[in-house]
Each structure stands twice: as structure tokens, then as C-alpha cells.
Amino acid sequence: MLTIGFFAIAVFAILGSVCWACLQEKNPKGTREYILLIEDEAQAAALTAETLVGDGYRVILAHDGFEALKIYRDIGKQIGLVILDFFLPVMDGDAVFDELRVLNPEVDVVLSSGLAEQQKISAMLGEGLRGFISKPYSSQELLAQVRSTLDAGRQGLRPA
Numbered sequence: 115m116l117t118i119g120f121f122a123i124a125v126f127a128i129l130g131s132v133c134w135a136c137l138q139e140k141n142p143k144g145t146r147e148y149i150l151l152i153e154d155e156a157q158a159a160a161l162t163a164e165t166l167v168g169d170g171y172r173v174i175l176a177h178d179g180f181e182a183l184k185i186y187r188d189i190g191k192q193i194g195l196v197i198l199d200f201f202l203p204v205m206d207g208d209a210v211f212d213e214l215r216v217l218n219p220e221v222d223v224v225l226s227s228g229l230a231e232q233q234k235i236s237a238m239l240g241e242g243l244r245g246f247i248s249k250p251y252s253s254q255e256l257l258a259q260v261r262s263t264l265d266a267g268r269q270g271l272r273p274a
Contacts, residue, residue, distance in 0.1 A: 146170040147194025147264060152182040152210065153226070154202050158249070162197065162226075165253045166260070179205030183213050190218055194264055197247075200227035200234075208234050215242060222267050224259055226251075 149171050153159040163173045174193070176182035179202050186193065196214060200207035207225060214221045225238060228249035235246055244263045247255060 146172065148172045148174060148189075148192050149260065150174050150176060150182060150185060150193045150196045152176045152179065152196065152202065152207075153199045154178060155199070158199075162256065165256055169257055171260070178203050179207075179210035179213070182210060183217070186214060186217055186221075190221070194222065194267075195244075195260060196221060196223045197260070198223050198225050200225055201229065208238060211238055211241075211243065222263055224263055 146169070149166055151159060151163055151166070151173055153162060153175070154177050159175055159177070163175060166173050174185060174189075176185055182196075182198075186196070198207045198210060198214075202210065207227070211223055211225070214223060219242070221242075222244045223242075224245040224247060225235065225243055226247050226249060235243070239246075244266070245259055247259045251259075
């Protein structure tokens with residue numbers, strides 16, 4: 115469990131299947147969607163998660179692509195959005211994105227990076243990436259990107 119201020123976000127050590135009982139939310143007003151946050155930098159993960167939880171989202175944190183894919187395989191139907199860091203240990207964001215799309219071709223993914231290559235971002239957008247947010251970003255930019263991506267998916271406004 116990673117505690118951030120008044121909020122707690124479940125951090126899963128994936129050994130078997132996801133333990134929903136282990137997901138202890140200190141966010142009783144968390145009526146919004148689940149967001150899978152894939153971020154290996156602890157400070158960036160903490161700040162992003164705190165912002166999202168503070169706005170009512172329920173956050174599941176993964177520190178690398180393999181952990182994220184395990185979570186998504188187990189509970190992907192409950193996840194409304196994936197926020198994916200581009201540079202991750204072992205498996206970069208573009209590879210994680212490809213694997214997520216194998217699991218669910220309609221998965222909503224927003225890429226987050228400060229140094230991502232334009233060619234790779236363009237290719238990912240062509241393959242169904244729903245958005246990109248450049249680091250560092252403000253809380254307002256993050257929340258606006260998250261909400262607009264989720265709403266576009268609900269309203270059928272996804273790019274073809």
C-alpha cells in the first residue's frame with residue numbers, strides 16, 4: 115500500500131491473480147472510473163495518483179509493463195483508462211501498448227512522457243492511442259486529458 119497524504123492507493127505485487135480484497139481505498143467518494151497508472155518513477159506516480167484520487171478516480175498503480183499486463187489480464191473490464199509512461203524498465207510503453215491492444219483492441223490509453231519520439235507517438239496514434247500528455251503536466255492538464263478521453267470513449271467519439 116502506497117500512502118499519499120490522506121489517500122491510499124493499492125500497489126499490487128502480482129504473484130497470482132489480483133486480490134480485490136487487497137484494494138483498500140481510502141477514498142469513499144471514489145465513484146469515478148478505475149485508472150491503471152503505469153509509471154516507474156515513484157514521485158511521478160505518487161503525484162499523478164494523488165491528483166486522480168483527489169478528483170474521485172480509483173487508481174491502480176503498476177511500476178512496469180509486465181505488472182500492468184498482469185493486472186489488465188485479470189481486471190481489464192473494470193479499468194476505464196490506462197495512463198502509460200513511455201519509458202519503462204524492461205518493456206517500453208510502445209510494447210506495453212501493443213500487448214494491451216492484443217488483450218483489448220478498444221482499450222483507452224493515454225501516453226505520458228517528456229521525451230517520447232514523435233514517430234513512435236504518431237504510429238501509436240494511428241493504432242488507437244487515445245491521447246498524449248507531455249511531462250511535466252499540471253493537475254488541470256492531467257484531469258482534462260483523463261476526462262476528455264473517458265467521455266470521448268463513452269460518446270463514441272474515438273478516432274477511427
